[in-house]
Amino acid sequence: MKREEIVSLVNEVFEEYFELEQEELLPEKLLFDDLGLDSLDIVDMIVGLQKKFGINLRNQTGFQQIRSLKDVYDFLENIVMKKKENGG
Amino acid sequence: MVDKNIFCYFYIKRFLFNILFYSYFVLFTLVYFILAGLCFFTFFAFHTTGENRSRLRYYILLYGRLIIKYVIELFIYVKYTDKSIKYSKPCIYIFNHRSASDPFLVALLDDEMAQVVNRWPFKLPFYGVIAKKAEYMSILDLSYEEILKRTTHLLNKGVSIVVFPEGTRSGSNEMGQFNGTFFRIAKEYGCQIIPVCITGNEFIPDRSFKMHFGKIKVHKLKPITYDIYKEMTPFKLKNYVRRIMLEETQKMEAELENE
Numbered sequence A: 001m002k003r004e005e006i007v008s009l010v011n012e013v014f015e016e017y018f019e020l021e022q023e024e025l026l027p028e029k030l031l032f033d034d035l036g037l038d039s040l041d042i043v044d045m046i047v048g049l050q051k052k053f054g055i056n057l058r059n060q061t062g063f064q065q066i067r068s069l070k071d072v073y074d075f076l077e078n079i080v081m082k083k084k085e086n087g088g
Numbered sequence B: 001m002v003d004k005n006i007f008c009y010f011y012i013k014r015f016l017f018n019i020l021f022y023s024y025f026v027l028f029t030l031v032y033f034i035l036a037g038l039c040f041f042t043f044f045a046f047h048t049t050g051e052n053r054s055r056l057r058y059y060i061l062l063y064g065r066l067i068i069k070y071v072i073e074l075f076i077y078v079k080y081t082d083k084s085i086k087y088s089k090p091c092i093y094i095f096n097h098r099s100a101s102d103p104f105l106v107a108l109l110d111d112e113m114a115q116v117v118n119r120w121p122f123k124l125p126f127y128g129v130i131a132k133k134a135e136y137m138s139i140l141d142l143s144y145e146e147i148l149k150r151t152t153h154l155l156n157k158g159v160s161i162v163v164f165p166e167g168t169r170s171g172s173n174e175m176g177q178f179n180g181t182f183f184r185i186a187k188e189y190g191c192q193i194i195p196v197c198i199t200g201n202e203f204i205p206d207r208s209f210k211m212h213f214g215k216i217k218v219h220k221l222k223p224i225t226y227d228i229y230k231e232m233t234p235f236k237l238k239n240y241v242r243r244i245m246l247e248e249t250q251k252m253e254a255e256l257e258n259e
Helices: A003-018 A039-053 A069-085 B002-043 B049-075 B102-108 B127-133 B144-156 B181-189 B234-258
Strands: B077-082 B092-095 B113-117 B160-163 B193-199 B215-220
Touching: A003 A039, A003 A069, A003 B234, A039 A069, A039 B234, B002 B049, B049 B077, B049 B102, B049 B113, B049 B127, B077 B102, B092 B102, B092 B181, B102 B113, B102 B193, B102 B215, B144 B160, B144 B181, B181 B234, B193 B234, B215 B234
Parallel strands: B077 B215, B092 B160, B092 B193, B113 B160
Antiparallel strands: B193 B215
């Protein structure tokens, strides 16, 4: 899966779950301060990403370091790559 | 030299104002709580816990009202406008949060209420004990499930909930992002949401608790009924309410500037 596809799928989750506009979804936007998510919204976001990517994110480390939308893209890209390397 | 003198004059004036205000505030609080305490223990000590909690909330409401009328309004202009028309109680009141005077200004509403507060008010020697007894909630010490349980319990008893979803005092005319916890609860319970906007008190007192002169406006807005928000996600709902409050506070600030 290419980076652009990952970005597009992540953005779809934000549009579906938080009804944010495409123009608002810029990589540098901070999830809490700029997009207005709170800790409970993060739970919704994880559920949405799990469904969209078909992967289990519960056991993944590194979620605590996520601050911006770009961090989410990087995080997912990393997981998708690892999955591919492991032949998943 | 003239500028220095003017600066000194304002500094001394503000210093004296603070001394006077806080002395009067502390004295008034002590007298009120001694009298209210005597009244409470004389007449209500043998009532059930539920009734006593309700009376305690009434005493807090009365204290807030008296503080506004006989302490704050002696020095500061406070104007309250009720734009809510008709709404059903209990409900969830959503307040913006600029200063430490906000929890007192809550008393302008005519309702039995429990506030959702930060951890530090619970640690105050006097207020903390009363807040606990009156079933106030410390948002940082409770899980979502516990908050939902306690809020449902209070709403079922007819007690409205007062929430400051920004979480902390802004100390300016900025409005922070909203936490969605109580918007989720409103969706689960189906009660009305009443936005209440406060402006002009960002420095009354400031973040270091120094009092300044000024004018405060409080507007209670139209209710947001379940029919309006039932199709919204909690995220959309909190931003919808925030947008309404942002527009209203901007209007109120413009009014304050023109007065």
